[in-house]
Amino acid sequence: MFSCCEIGMMTLKAVNLSYEDNKSVLDACVLLGLCLLESIRVHLGRKGSLSDYGWQVILSVFITIPCICGVIFLVWKQTHVLKLEYILCALMLMLQFTELVFATIFLFSLCKQPTYE
Template identity: 45%
Template sequence: MSKMTNVNSSLAYEILLYLNSFYLGMFFVCEVAMGILKAINVTYPENALLTEAGIFCTLCLVEVIRIFLGRRGNLASKKVPVFFSVILTIPSAVGVCYFLIYQTYILRLEYIWCAVMLMFHALEFVFAILFILTVCKSHRYE
């Protein structure tokens, strides 16, 4: 039964990471387009646009590294890269929450994009923990 749990959590985690890699690309393109739209049509306070652009670029970089480490560790059944992927979920989720709550101007469509991204983070976090627990479990052969 333990082997079945390992396979199921590993497969679900891999599917979520794969889907999130495509969603990240779409999220990036849409947020850049919305940022350009807002920069043209709305006046920002001093340095707010540059600050949000910097946070967004950092978020995308952390998210790419997180997905890469998660997929690498999952496919090789190694817990260390997956553990670092779980750790990077925290700053990534905080960055998404910034765009969801504290951004200078928030459009309704951005609420949806950020909520879906947070859903991916939550599900990946759960399945990554399940994966780590099943890989770390000591095997007893009887």
């Protein structure tokens, strides 16, 4: 949903607003890279959790950090930012930070010694 909304808003801005020095190409490349990274991250997370391969889940958690940087770029460094983009990016950042917190808790729970009572 995030990707579809962002691509739609990027198209709207490209048609209606003026950009200087091909800044729209940079914005579009960042958005395309973010969509690609998010797709890879979600795929690795699902595949890793369903097949019990821990390295895929850990890689998915590490890919979250560049995804957060991409969303922050869309909010602060993009040439034109709509109010709807602020809302969607804030929601996306909250979800990604929540994922990082729960992933950290999960990784710490894996390191605990099992207790048998």
